[in-house]
Amino acid sequence: MKALSRRIDLxxxxxxxxxxxxxxxxxxRRKRSTLxxxxxxxxxxxxxxxxxxxxxxxxxxxxxxxxDAAVSELAYVPDVAASRLASARTHAIGVIVSSLTxxxxxxxxxxxxxxxxxxxxxxxxxxxxxxxxxxxxVIATLLGQHPEAIIIAxxxxxxxxRRLLERSGVPVIQTFELTDDPIDxxxxxxxxxxxxxxTQYLIDRGHRRIGxxxxxxxxxxxxxxxxxxxxxxxARLPTDGLVATTPRPSSVSAGGELIGAILDRRSDLEALFxxxxxxxxxxxxxxxxxxxxxxxxxxxxxxxxxxxxxCAHPPISSVxxxxxxxxxxxxxxxxxxxxxxxxxADRRIDVGFTISERGSTMPVARPQARRALSE
Amino acid sequence: MKALSRRIDLxxxxxxxxxxxxxxxxxxRRKRSTLxxxxxxxxxxxxxxxxxxxxxxxxxxxxxxxxDAAVSELAYVPDVAASRLASARTHAIGVIVSSLTxxxxxxxxxxxxxxxxxxxxxxxxxxxxxxxxxxxxVIATLLGQHPEAIIIAxxxxxxxxRRLLERSGVPVIQTFELTDDPIDxxxxxxxxxxxxxxTQYLIDRGHRRIGxxxxxxxxxxxxxxxxxxxxxxxARLPTDGLVATTPRPSSVSAGGELIGAILDRRSDLEALFxxxxxxxxxxxxxxxxxxxxxxxxxxxxxxxxxxxxxCAHPPISSVxxxxxxxxxxxxxxxxxxxxxxxxxADRRIDVGFTISERGSTMPVARPQARRALSE
DNA sequence: TTGAAAGCGGTACCAG
DNA sequence: CTGGTACCGCTTTCAA
Numbered sequence: 001m002k003a004l005s006r007r008i009d010l011x012x013x014x015x016x017x018x019x020x021x022x023x024x025x026x027x028x029r030r031k032r033s034t035l036x037x038x039x040x041x042x043x044x045x046x047x048x049x050x051x052x053x054x055x056x057x058x059x060x061x062x063x064x065x066x067x068d069a070a071v072s073e074l075a076y077v078p079d080v081a082a083s084r085l086a087s088a089r090t091h092a093i094g095v096i097v098s099s100l101t102x103x104x105x106x107x108x109x110x111x112x113x114x115x116x117x118x119x120x121x122x123x124x125x126x127x128x129x130x131x132x133x134x135x136x137x138v139i140a141t142l143l144g145q146h147p148e149a150i151i152i153a154x155x156x157x158x159x160x161x162r163r164l165l166e167r168s169g170v171p172v173i174q175t176f177e178l179t180d181d182p183i184d185x186x187x188x189x190x191x192x193x194x195x196x197x198x199t200q201y202l203i204d205r206g207h208r209r210i211g212x213x214x215x216x217x218x219x220x221x222x223x224x225x226x227x228x229x230x231x232x233x234x235a236r237l238p239t240d241g242l243v244a245t246t247p248r249p250s251s252v253s254a255g256g257e258l259i260g261a262i263l264d265r266r267s268d269l270e271a272l273f274x275x276x277x278x279x280x281x282x283x284x285x286x287x288x289x290x291x292x293x294x295x296x297x298x299x300x301x302x303x304x305x306x307x308x309x310x311c312a313h314p315p316i317s318s319v320x321x322x323x324x325x326x327x328x329x330x331x332x333x334x335x336x337x338x339x340x341x342x343x344x345a346d347r348r349i350d351v352g353f354t355i356s357e358r359g360s361t362m363p364v365a366r367p368q369a370r371r372a373l374s375e
Numbered sequence: 376m377k378a379l380s381r382r383i384d385l386x387x388x389x390x391x392x393x394x395x396x397x398x399x400x401x402x403x404r405r406k407r408s409t410l411x412x413x414x415x416x417x418x419x420x421x422x423x424x425x426x427x428x429x430x431x432x433x434x435x436x437x438x439x440x441x442x443d444a445a446v447s448e449l450a451y452v453p454d455v456a457a458s459r460l461a462s463a464r465t466h467a468i469g470v471i472v473s474s475l476t477x478x479x480x481x482x483x484x485x486x487x488x489x490x491x492x493x494x495x496x497x498x499x500x501x502x503x504x505x506x507x508x509x510x511x512x513v514i515a516t517l518l519g520q521h522p523e524a525i526i527i528a529x530x531x532x533x534x535x536x537r538r539l540l541e542r543s544g545v546p547v548i549q550t551f552e553l554t555d556d557p558i559d560x561x562x563x564x565x566x567x568x569x570x571x572x573x574t575q576y577l578i579d580r581g582h583r584r585i586g587x588x589x590x591x592x593x594x595x596x597x598x599x600x601x602x603x604x605x606x607x608x609x610a611r612l613p614t615d616g617l618v619a620t621t622p623r624p625s626s627v628s629a630g631g632e633l634i635g636a637i638l639d640r641r642s643d644l645e646a647l648f649x650x651x652x653x654x655x656x657x658x659x660x661x662x663x664x665x666x667x668x669x670x671x672x673x674x675x676x677x678x679x680x681x682x683x684x685x686c687a688h689p690p691i692s693s694v695x696x697x698x699x700x701x702x703x704x705x706x707x708x709x710x711x712x713x714x715x716x717x718x719x720a721d722r723r724i725d726v727g728f729t730i731s732e733r734g735s736t737m738p739v740a741r742p743q744a745r746r747a748l749s750e
Numbered sequence: 751t752t753g754a755a756a757g758c759g760g761t762a763c764c765a766g
Numbered sequence: 767c768t769g770g771t772a773c774c775g776c777t778t779t780c781a782a
Contacts, residue, residue: 034758035759035761044768045768050768060767075543077543079521081455081758081759081760082758085774087761100484101476101480103476129488140496144454167481251683252686258556278683289688307627420751420752421777422776435751457776457777460758461757462758
């Protein structure tokens with residue numbers, strides 16, 4: 001994997017001198033202006049300023065102009081803490097994801113922002129960084145901010161985390177996975193079924209020696225692997241030496257290493273199901289490096305159908321999950337509950353998945369009969 | 376770009392019935408427990424509970440045990456709003472980035488979390504979603520939360536946004552780019568110089584017909600393009616028909632389309648500088664699709680040196696920016712200022728950049744003499 | 751070691 | 767339409 005790579009240093013380099021201490025002359029820290037300051041400057045009472053800001057139409061335009069000028073003059077920004085305390089409303093929707101930077105959450109977060117921001121809600125995003133421990137802390141932190149609802153990725157919170165959420169008194173939407181026992185409302189898909197379907201798809205294409213690679217075995221990756229194991233068992237196919245996993249986070253390079261590990265044991269590998277598209281891309285590159293033709297010698301299918309899958313060469317087949325839809329749906333449910341008090345008919349909503357079939361599993365040479373896909 | 380792709384529907388599909396309204400039976404909304412509730416249950420005063428939570432050693436272990444039990448029993452979570460109001464400390468560091476999901480911010484955000492969380496700070500991340508307007512709003516939202524410092528990506532805030540930051544009274548670190556006129560402290564690198572260096576590097580390798588592609592021309596992309604234009608002009612090389620940009624967000628598919636657009640005009644393209652690695656990857660795939668050998672026919676260099684660049688086939692050369700370092704440095708500066716009142720000697724810190732030279736610009740066949748690289 | 755009282759900066763509820 | 771007055775939940779004095 002360590003490709004020939006030379007580094008050329010350019011520009012200024014970081015040196016320790018940058019951190020030479022230098023006592024602050026004066027902790028000037030001009031106190032932030034408050035409602036009272038604005039009121040004084042505008043020559044009105046604090047209440048009036050508050051109203052001018054929240055319900056502008058309840059204040060005469062003359063005063064409103066003076067107040068706006070004062071606000072601008074002082075660069076006044078209302079203190080949410082005080083506001084929250086006085087009004088009991090925060091307009092904040094808490095969002096917890098496993099990672100801020102995994103491409104899987106990109107569309108989902110975009111959907112949440114797209115849907116909630118225009119409605120006047122604030123989206124407060126936290127990352128559990130794939131750690132149950134950190135998730136628990138983050139839940140507590142988030143609750144301390146009194147969000148009006150919580151949208152959390154995954155169904156496997158710690159018992160304590162779950163209790164905090166249950167007792168929070170606000171709507172909680174668990175997403176991405178499906179569970180029989182949701183905290184409150186559940187919008188997701190069966191990762192296990194999806195893993196099963198991907199494997200079955202490869203089996204249906206006539207493959208027998210099908211491998212599986214996964215990185216950082218979080219609950220969802222585990223579920224997909226269960227699906228793989230189940231599909232292989234149902235088809236009475238052995239999996240010896242065909243599975244490679246790593247506790248490291250998923251990455252393109254890991255994808256190359258994992259398929260490499262399998263190939264070193266099983267040079268007769270026919271097809272590979274990768275737990276996510278980064279691994280699939282890495283696997284594709286590794287095959288190119290080893291001069292193994294994809295899909296003619298090895299078929300590859302990924303998971304999530306990230307943007308790059310469709311434009312790789314060959315394009316990579318993948319299990320597509322409706323992440324934007326899922327986010328939008330979660331956001332809409334939340335808003336309905338908060339604003340109208342209406343809850344969805346079902347506490348558990350299956351958003352399903354599809355398989356995007358592309359060149360990495362479709363040899364041009366030998367088109368094959370297809371069967372219906374189902375578990 | 377539209378590769379052959381067939382979709383296979385599986386699993387439950389989303390239908391409108393999921394959103395059938397269903398009035399809430401009882402807005403139970405059990406009121407959240409407060410410090411007073413805990414105090415009552417533990418049979419002590421509120422102050423004591425507060426102390427037991429903040430400074431456990433100031434409270435007898437007997438009471439502490441009773442209080443902990445009550446806290447747990449009630450699933451009590453302190454209200455940060457009240458806490459902030461009473462204590463004037465939030466332990467929150469505000470972070471604004473252009474996008475939560477662009478890989479460029481991954482290492483940077485990780486560094487911020489890695490450095491700030493262990494020190495007891497809370498990292499509050501907002502995204503401006505590449506919009507000056509939204510950035511301005513987000514700055515106001517963030518200030519309302521009274522962060523103890525602000526770390527913001529980019530140097531091109533709106534005048535009003537800038538004023539808000541200046542008046543906030545807290546340390547502000549602008550990152551990623553370098554400016555002569557920082558709001559407070561600036562930790563970054565010259566994107567223009569980096570763009571110049573990447574272009575110069577290609578020129579030094581003997582290329583003349585060098586193209587440039589960029590998506591979503593934010594300020595940083597612009598700066599890189601300036602660098603490209605300048606380097607080409609300095610070398611007296613024409614750029615007609617060699618530049619392709621799109622206002623769409625960057626993506627792998629855009630990378631393919633952009634190089635395609637250039638190739639359609641200039642089939643004699645020799646080398647390509649891509650504004651980021653996604654574009655570079657897309658360009659590489661497009662070349663493979665068109666049976667153009669990289670680097671023998673076309674050299675490609677990307678920007679940022681994201682993880683996948685090194686493991687592509689061939690590995691993609693890229694301008695490496697020290698994003699983790701930059702994040703760590705910004706976080707350390709912030710903590711020093713907040714906790715010791717020490718400010719860095721320089722208000723402007725250049726973290727530099729390097730060029731990771733790899734296979735996509737190094738034909739095995741014709742190694743070349745190299746010159747020192749500099750603007 | 752524990753408790754009582756006084757706000758922090760807004761907003762809701764009344765009165766004027 | 768405008769202003770006075772509680773009070774949100776917690777922490778920081780200061781006393782006991």
